[in-house]
Amino acid sequence: MDANTNNIIPHLLTAQAGPFYELEKHILDHQVKIEIWFREKWQKLPHLFTSSVDLRNAGFKICAVDANLFPAGFNNLNPDFFPLCIQAAQSTLYDLYPKCMKVLIIPENHTRNPHYYQSVATLAEIIQKSGYEVRIGSMLPISKPQQIDLPDSKSLTLYPLQKIEGKLVSDDFVPCLIILNNDLSEGIPELLQDISQPIEPPPYLGWSYRSKTHHFVFYQEICREFSELINIDMWQIFPLFLDCGEIDFVQRDGIDCLVYKSEELIEKIQQKYNEYNIEHKPFVIIKADAGTYGMAVMSVRDPQDLRKLNRKQRTSMSVGKGGRTVNRVLIQEGVYTFETIGEEQSVAEPVVYMLGPHVVGGFYRVHKARSIDESLNAPGMHFEKLAFAECCNNPHNLNGSHLTQNQFYVYSVIARLALLACCKERANK
Amino acid sequence: MDANTNNIIPHLLTAQAGPFYELEKHILDHQVKIEIWFREKWQKLPHLFTSSVDLRNAGFKICAVDANLFPAGFNNLNPDFFPLCIQAAQSTLYDLYPKCMKVLIIPENHTRNPHYYQSVATLAEIIQKSGYEVRIGSMLPISKPQQIDLPDSKSLTLYPLQKIEGKLVSDDFVPCLIILNNDLSEGIPELLQDISQPIEPPPYLGWSYRSKTHHFVFYQEICREFSELINIDMWQIFPLFLDCGEIDFVQRDGIDCLVYKSEELIEKIQQKYNEYNIEHKPFVIIKADAGTYGMAVMSVRDPQDLRKLNRKQRTSMSVGKGGRTVNRVLIQEGVYTFETIGEEQSVAEPVVYMLGPHVVGGFYRVHKARSIDESLNAPGMHFEKLAFAECCNNPHNLNGSHLTQNQFYVYSVIARLALLACCKERANK
Numbered sequence: 001m002d003a004n005t006n007n008i009i010p011h012l013l014t015a016q017a018g019p020f021y022e023l024e025k026h027i028l029d030h031q032v033k034i035e036i037w038f039r040e041k042w043q044k045l046p047h048l049f050t051s052s053v054d055l056r057n058a059g060f061k062i063c064a065v066d067a068n069l070f071p072a073g074f075n076n077l078n079p080d081f082f083p084l085c086i087q088a089a090q091s092t093l094y095d096l097y098p099k100c101m102k103v104l105i106i107p108e109n110h111t112r113n114p115h116y117y118q119s120v121a122t123l124a125e126i127i128q129k130s131g132y133e134v135r136i137g138s139m140l141p142i143s144k145p146q147q148i149d150l151p152d153s154k155s156l157t158l159y160p161l162q163k164i165e166g167k168l169v170s171d172d173f174v175p176c177l178i179i180l181n182n183d184l185s186e187g188i189p190e191l192l193q194d195i196s197q198p199i200e201p202p203p204y205l206g207w208s209y210r211s212k213t214h215h216f217v218f219y220q221e222i223c224r225e226f227s228e229l230i231n232i233d234m235w236q237i238f239p240l241f242l243d244c245g246e247i248d249f250v251q252r253d254g255i256d257c258l259v260y261k262s263e264e265l266i267e268k269i270q271q272k273y274n275e276y277n278i279e280h281k282p283f284v285i286i287k288a289d290a291g292t293y294g295m296a297v298m299s300v301r302d303p304q305d306l307r308k309l310n311r312k313q314r315t316s317m318s319v320g321k322g323g324r325t326v327n328r329v330l331i332q333e334g335v336y337t338f339e340t341i342g343e344e345q346s347v348a349e350p351v352v353y354m355l356g357p358h359v360v361g362g363f364y365r366v367h368k369a370r371s372i373d374e375s376l377n378a379p380g381m382h383f384e385k386l387a388f389a390e391c392c393n394n395p396h397n398l399n400g401s402h403l404t405q406n407q408f409y410v411y412s413v414i415a416r417l418a419l420l421a422c423c424k425e426r427a428n429k
Numbered sequence: 430m431d432a433n434t435n436n437i438i439p440h441l442l443t444a445q446a447g448p449f450y451e452l453e454k455h456i457l458d459h460q461v462k463i464e465i466w467f468r469e470k471w472q473k474l475p476h477l478f479t480s481s482v483d484l485r486n487a488g489f490k491i492c493a494v495d496a497n498l499f500p501a502g503f504n505n506l507n508p509d510f511f512p513l514c515i516q517a518a519q520s521t522l523y524d525l526y527p528k529c530m531k532v533l534i535i536p537e538n539h540t541r542n543p544h545y546y547q548s549v550a551t552l553a554e555i556i557q558k559s560g561y562e563v564r565i566g567s568m569l570p571i572s573k574p575q576q577i578d579l580p581d582s583k584s585l586t587l588y589p590l591q592k593i594e595g596k597l598v599s600d601d602f603v604p605c606l607i608i609l610n611n612d613l614s615e616g617i618p619e620l621l622q623d624i625s626q627p628i629e630p631p632p633y634l635g636w637s638y639r640s641k642t643h644h645f646v647f648y649q650e651i652c653r654e655f656s657e658l659i660n661i662d663m664w665q666i667f668p669l670f671l672d673c674g675e676i677d678f679v680q681r682d683g684i685d686c687l688v689y690k691s692e693e694l695i696e697k698i699q700q701k702y703n704e705y706n707i708e709h710k711p712f713v714i715i716k717a718d719a720g721t722y723g724m725a726v727m728s729v730r731d732p733q734d735l736r737k738l739n740r741k742q743r744t745s746m747s748v749g750k751g752g753r754t755v756n757r758v759l760i761q762e763g764v765y766t767f768e769t770i771g772e773e774q775s776v777a778e779p780v781v782y783m784l785g786p787h788v789v790g791g792f793y794r795v796h797k798a799r800s801i802d803e804s805l806n807a808p809g810m811h812f813e814k815l816a817f818a819e820c821c822n823n824p825h826n827l828n829g830s831h832l833t834q835n836q837f838y839v840y841s842v843i844a845r846l847a848l849l850a851c852c853k854e855r856a857n858k
Contacts, residue, residue, distance in 0.1 A: 035519075035560020036530050043527055083820035084513055087787055090464075090822075091520040098472055101465050129823060131464020358516055391512035393519075394558060 010339040010348040010364055010386075016059020019276075021402050023062070023236060024410050028397040030230045031409075037229055038416060042357050045423035049092060049179060049200045050123070052362075053415040055350045056239075056335035060276055062410065063239045063335050064418035065285075067215060069201045070183040072108070074122035075115065077353055077361040078387035082126070085360045090130040092356025097177050097198065102133045104168065104175035106192075107158075108182045109140050117148050120181060121156045126355075127179070137161040137170045139182065139189055161191060168195045183207045185290070204429045205422075212289050212330045213243045218421035218428075226417055235272050237414055239333040240265060243289070247329055249318040255306055258286065261331050262303035269333050283334035283373050286317070288326040299334060299374050336372045339364075341386065347372055352392065352415035359392040359412040439768040439777040439793055439815075445488020448705075450831050452491070452665055453839050457826040459659045460838075466658055467845060471786050474852035478521060478608060478629045479552070481791075482844040484779045485668075485764035489705055491839065492668045492764050493847035494714075496644060498630045499612040501537070503551035504544065506782055506790040507816035511555070514789045519559040521785025526606050526627065531562045533597065533604035535621075536587075537611045538569050546577050549610060550585045555784075556608070566590040566599045568611065568618055590620060597624045612636045614719075633858050634851075640718050641759045642672045647850035647857075655846055664701050666843055668762040669694060672718070676758055678747040684735055687715065690760050691732035698762050712763035712802050715746075717755040728763060728803050765801045768793075770815065776801055781821065781844035788821040788841040 012020055027034065052071035053064045077085065093100065105127070107120045120136060128134045138146070138158040146158045159170040168178060168191065178199045184192075184206025192203055203209075220238060227234040242261045247254035262284050269282035286306075287297040298317060300306060309317070318326050339348045347370050352362040366384040390405045392412035441449055456463065481500035482493045506514065522529065534556070536549045549565060557563045567575070567587040575587045588599040597607060597620065607628045613621075613635025621632055632638075649667060656663040671690045676683035691713050698711035715735075716726040727746060729735060738746070747755050768777045776799050781791040795813040819834045821841035 032557060032560055032562055039523060039527070039560060042523070080509075081512070083510070083823045084516060086822050087513060087516055087520075091516075091524075091787070094468060094471070095520075095524070098468070128461060131461055131468060133461055358520070393515050394512045 010341045010350075010366075012057065012059050013338045013340060013345075016338040017402075018059075020057065020059040020062065023232070024402070024406055025397075026230065026232065027410055027413055028395050028406055031395060031397065033229065034226075034413060037226070038357070038420075041420055041423075045420065046426045047092065047096060047356050048205075048354075048419065048422055048426060049089075049096070049356060050181070051354045051419050051422060053352045053354070053418040055352060055411055055414055056337050057339050057350065058336040059338045060278055061236045061239075061335060062414055063237055064219065064414055064421075065239060065332070065335060066212075067219075067418040067422050068183075069205055069210075069422060070108075070181050071353060072116050072119050072181070073351065073363060073385065074120075074126070074353070075118040076363040076385040076387060077122075078363075078389065081361045081388075081391060084358075084391065085126045085355060086129045088355040088358035088360050089126050092358065093127070093130060093132070093177075095356070096200070100132065100176040102135070102173060102175045103127050103177050103179055104135050104137045104161075104170065104173070105179045106137055106139060106161075106182050109138070111140065111148075114149065114151050117156050118150050118152060121150055121154065123179075123181065124156070133173075135159055135170055135173045135175070137168075137175075139191060163191055163195060166194060166196045168192070168197060180206070201426065202429070205426060207290050209429075210290060210425065211328070212287065213241075213328070215418075215421055215425060216241050216330065216332070218424040219418055222417050222420045222424070237417065239335050240268055240272075241330055241332040243328070243330055246327055248327060249309070249314040252314070258329070258331070259303045259306050262286070262300055262306065265331055265333060266303065280336060285332045285334045286329050287332065288317075289328035289330050290326075301373070334373055338372060341366050344368060346384075348386070350388075350411050352411050354415065354419055357416070357419070359415060361392070362388045362411065362415075364388075439770045439779075439795075441486065441488050442767045442769060442774075445767040446831075447488075449486065449488040449491065452661070453831070453835055454826075455659065455661065456839055456842055457824050457835055460824060460826065462658065463655075463842060466655070467786070467849075470849050470852075474849065475855045476521065476525060476785050477634075477783075477848065477851055477855060478518075478525065478785060479610070480783045480848050480851060482781045482783070482847040484781060484840060484843055485766050486768045486779065487765040488767045489707055490665045490668075490764060491843055492666055493648065493843055493850075494668060494761070494764060495641075496648075496847040496851050497612075498634055498851060499537075499610050500782060501545050501548045501610070502780065502792060502814065503549075503555070503782070504547040505792040505814040505816060506551075507792075507818065510790045510817075510820060513787075513820065514555045514784060515558045517784040517787035517789050518555050521787065522556070522559060522561070522606075524785070525629070529561065529605040531564075531602065531604045532556050532606050532608055533564055533566045533590075533599065533602070534608045535566055535568060535590075535611050538567070540569065540577075543578065543580050546585050547579050547581060550579055550583065552608075552610065553585070562602075564588055564599055564602050564604070566597075568620060592620055592624060595623060595625045597621070597626060609635070630855065631858070634855060636719050638858075639854065640757070641716065642670075642718055642757070644847075644850055644854060645670050645759065645761070647853040648847055651846050651849045651853070666846065668764050669697055669701075670759055670761040672757070672759055675756055677756065678738070678743040681743070687758070687760070688732045688735050691715070691729055691735065694760055694762060695732065709765060714761045714763045715758050716761065717746075718757035718759050719755075730802070763802055767801060770795050773797060775813075777815070779817075779840050781840050783844065783848055786845070786848070788844060790821070791817045791840065791844075793817075 052068045054066040056065050110116045124134045142160045148156045187208045188203045223234050223238040244257045244261050266282045283301045337347050341348045346366050346368045348364040348366045364386040392408040395406045395409035481497045483495040485494050539545045553563045571589045577585045616637045617632045652663050652667040673686050673690050694713050695711045712730045766776050770777045775795050775797045777793040777795045793815040821837040824835045824838035
């Protein structure tokens, strides 16, 4: 076992542990019922091959706060669970594309990020060991194969791509499946239009079409049903949200609406805090509706501050990945992170990874400098990644004792609720 | 990690390691091709939920020597790979019985073997954690639930069974799937006849109907195809065999034929040994065609010895599990076990476990007193069980270095060849 995963796991601050353990116990008591329910859902919805979900755990509530269909941290998973990844990929691809033998992965165009390419290489290795020929084909304008050195001292080769007679190929390599690890924030390139092979996920699930608001509408629907299933208050797993039409941060258009809705949301959160005797101050997160990479995200405690944003702040909120202009935002209940690590109590946020319907691991974003009410995924922010020390599908329901494997099972349940919401996005496009 | 699995793995005696590593390298070089081939096979054949395969590794050849559809050693698997078992059970049951929620396991009737019940409890836990309600229903004549204490100080409850209106039930528990962990050596009991729920595996795959000869005919067919796929001599993975009509050890009927055929087989083996410059003495294994539990198995170096069997030896060869009379035998090429463990060089034989098409681990039968040409699975024999230290689906093809994870991958390939043969048995019944 890697030193990195040497049973160091985050713990909840004492005041918040009690309510979490209660919810955990409740979920464990309903484990079979929950798995049956998931199974019924998977039968009705189209699956997704790769996904990751960001969680925030405040103890009194644990929520999915973002879902990503183009995860970029496969290299941060615990290598001990690599066999689990291989098996999950194997059974998922077998179910989705039983006849396929050659898989093309299309990564992001981050030519300068070796850590990202390490993740792509890890995903490629998982798929290759599942029994597929794998090639990595780049949308960068390259004319010959390009070798990228990786942090683990191996390397990866990017191949140029061509569209020939409606098929995406890389020289003599004709894939039967294209796996997209590029979020298409800048739209669907011509190269990917009108090709005959299946693309997983479909390009219409890229960030040029996805909307966080839509996602959370589906997540709400899923959480409502799940909460009824095991009889909990939906708020325990769901962050309240509102949206706010068109916005232009630079021109200050729509700021009034943003202030008004933020106040409304903070009021609602306060009511729930009162109901649960929570003495913390409510806050909201404002994020670009089509945002990713932690860009254009802002934590707001006093909505009036929104009127005082300076030019730099407004500019930073108005630009998403790839320079895209932000013109819609989601106002979401801020969820405190009361999970901390080590003596320094660094703030930790779990990220759960899935292949098909299977949770295959995850890691914590651990940050020393950020506080418990800020997003830990922000551009330029340095965070450590700490692989989950245990698997997420092996809970152990013992009376009166808290085991870390149970905490990971709770993560896996909440993450799969968000995955179901993504599957609904796919079904409804 | 359990002390039991603390990276102790058997090693091949030096003289035999070379040829094995060559075969291993060859298999690794064809890994993607092999997995694609398996995938094509799984699409054409009915699956099996539980199976285990006994291997013997002589270095110059590695073979499946027995395949079991009612494995009794789930408790001997490495607990580190429990998540892999859960995921494999989950995806297999999802594919086979998507609507099912309640599973009944029918164990053997070994009321006095707590280790066996520990295996049943482990299998039940795997299925339960996969998201099914599980009950263990016994075919013993019990009228009320009976608690069995287990070695791990937990307990297991056996429930009485009833057949009501063509359904097998246990009071108010109406299963939608019955998992048989009872090999039905004594025939299909009335309780299991004409019931409407699926039984996995079907009772006609119990030992009252199966024949090792049929199995090895299919195994031969599979091995031939596989050997052509990766261009190896089939003999490297296949033990030669002959069968010998009706036999009565007590009355000495059919012994002549047995001697004659054994001589013929030893001659054939000697030819292969000459071809490969192997200086060991060939031997054959004679085993009951419908035998299990290592009963009625005999190692023969000189076929003339078969004429000199005393009454006790003949009686022991004539009685199989449950007192069934042995009247057919299989004469199989004996495969030396050159895998040994520890300073004492105890002989070790790998047993590979599968759930559906997924290899989920295994263990070694380790025996201090047995020699390299004897069966290690024999009644009354005490062997240690040593869980596999690594997974079987994560090979790593590095030039010039032998890694244990590669050895486990080779096991997984050979074991799955035998599983395919079992699936063919199912398809052809």
